[in-house]
Amino acid sequence: MAGMQPEQIQRILVIRFSSIGDIVLTTPTFRALRKRFPDARIDMVTKQQYAELVETHPALHQVFRYDSRNGFNGLLQLGRELRQIRYDLCVDLHGNLRSRILRLLAQPSTQIGYSKQILARTLLVQAKINRYRRIVPVPERYLAPLARFGVQNDGTGLELFPTEQNEAHVAKLFAAEGLRDGEPVVGFGAIAAHPLKQWPIENFIALGQRLVDQHQTRIVLFGGPGDRENAERIAQQLSNRAIVLCGRVSLLAAAAALKRCAIFIGNDTGTVHIAAAMQRPVVAIFGPTVEEFGFYPYRTPAKVISAPLPCRPCTHTGKGRCKIRDTHACMTRIRVDEVLEAAETLLRESVSHSSTFLLTSSAKERQL
16 A cells, blocks of 8 residues: 555545535645546545535546435445545545544555644633744645645635636626726625634624725625524624625635635635635735645635734634633734734735725715
């Protein structure tokens, strides 16, 4: 198994079950594998609800959808199907019990995983002892074990491929919302799945109104169906007819909508990585987690806002409760002014997107 040569590899399986951001972070691996093995069959296994993100990727031959509702029997059935393909190489980018079972069932000739740096992560979270020798972004951790096969990172970042149908759906929604060509747009990822990662909603309202007042922007709110109620609450407080896409677009349609945004501002969520994949400038607001974990925006213009507190990090996932008398200081201490300044800096640095904002602002100043 360990002696397989690169020229023998013709069938490759990549495993990453979840979640949104983690799957988007796998896309440089697909591209690098395709470049190294141009004629190989490259497949992926992921959960059914995330498969759309990668099904249009040109490097992949097939995406196998795993429905976790089918439990162990579903995993057995999938494993039997994969075994028939006789993979030469299995790349496990999840590294949990389920992925190990699937590797065992698929019986590839060679299988590799990646380092989650569990010991260093645990020491940092539990004891605040930093044993990370250097900060390595997750996409580069995914690629590291493939170096022995001659697979190299091309350095061009994340990528997603919305379809023409996705683009048309988004265009229709924006037209119905009265969004004009050339009208400045800022995307918000204002709702976090885990409360510890949530910047106060009131702050997003204040930030959005300042962007509206100072730059006459339209705010577009991204998220899932469960985020819609809070997103509507934000939209109702803004004066320039904010657009709520929560529950109205698929994951790839959200990617298509992000192309229309001059900048994206959000909590530490999967949408940050979708925005990075669409090469949007990103302002990411990080609270309980830190850069050492490898999830900062990758290969796109970005500013990360966080509060330097000794209690950080208190979790590596965002789950749990604040351990400092439930003050949630890592988020509440981040001021609206800080986030606005970061956003405006990115807009100035991005010539193609900042011009609309600067002209709008200059025109407003001339009127005063």
